[in-house]
Structure formats: structure tokens, C-alpha cells
Amino acid sequence: MPTGMHQYLVIAMDQNDAQALQRRLAARQAHLDGATTAHGEKRLLMGGAILSSDPAAAATADSNPTMVGSALLFQAESEDQVRQWIEADPYVCKDVWGDIKILPFKVAVL
Numbered sequence: 001m002p003t004g005m006h007q008y009l010v011i012a013m014d015q016n017d018a019q020a021l022q023r024r025l026a027a028r029q030a031h032l033d034g035a036t037t038a039h040g041e042k043r044l045l046m047g048g049a050i051l052s053s054d055p056a057a058a059a060t061a062d063s064n065p066t067m068v069g070s071a072l073l074f075q076a077e078s079e080d081q082v083r084q085w086i087e088a089d090p091y092v093c094k095d096v097w098g099d100i101k102i103l104p105f106k107v108a109v110l
Contacts, residue, residue, distance in 0.1 A: 005075050007045070008082045009105040012097040013069040020096065021066055027094040034089060035072075043085065045107075047072035070097070073105065 014020045038044035050069035070091065076082045082102050091097045 004077055006077070007105045007107055008074045008076060008079060009103045010072040010074060010082065010086060010100065011050075011069065011103070012072070012086070012091065012100045013050070014067070014096055015098040023094055024067060024091065024096045027090040027096055030090040031096075038074075038085065043074055043076065045073040045075055073107070079104070 014024060035044055035047055048071060049067040050071055051065035052068045053065040055065050074082045074085065076085075079102050086092060086100060086102070089097075092100075
């Protein structure tokens with residue numbers, strides 16, 4: 001990790017209105033394209049969707065879990081820098097994410 005760089009965990013929960021999943025799916029490709037670029041630039045270390053329920057439990061049920069938010073791990077100089085990146089994300093611009101938390105984080109490799 002370059003000197004002066006810090007890690008931040010972002011927990012971004014989707015809006016909870018009836019059209020939230022539809023907006024997410026419409027903005028998804030642009031979001032993934034941006035994430036791929038950020039990962040290539042070593043800004044985004046990892047990310048993924050938060051699901052509505054346990055997929056193992058859903059395997060025996062009639063419904064599958066849906067995406068209800070995102071978890072992302074960034075490497076940046078500051079929390080403000082991460083906030084700028086998040087504010088430019090298609091999920092923010094297209095009103096997918098509602099509650100967003102940016103938390104200082106320290107990766108521990110076990």
C-alpha cells in the first residue's frame with residue numbers, strides 16, 4: 001500500500017421504495033464499468049452486493065435474495081476523497097443508494 005494511503009469500508013444501502021431495484025438494474029452496467037476502472041487504478045480493492053437474505057436459505061425457498069445495497073473497500077488518501085468518488089457513482093447519480101456510511105478500515109490478512 002503506498003505511503004499516505006488508507007482503507008475505507010463503504011456500506012451503501014439502496015433506497016427502499018418500490019422502484020429501487022429497477023433503478024439499480026438500470027444503472028448497474030455503468031456502476032460496474034466505473035468499479036472496474038477504479039479497481040484497475042487500485043482505488044477499489046473489492047466490492048459486491050448486499051443481499052436481502054441468505055442465499056443458502058433461499059435455495060430451498062420459492063424466492064431468491066435481491067440486491068439491497070453494496071459493500072466496497074477503497075484505498076485512498078482521505079475519507080473526503082472516497083466521498084467524492086462515491087458521489088460520482090451512477091448509483092448515487094441515479095438515486096439507487098440512500099444511506100451511505102464511509103468507515104475507516106484496516107485490512108488484516110489472516
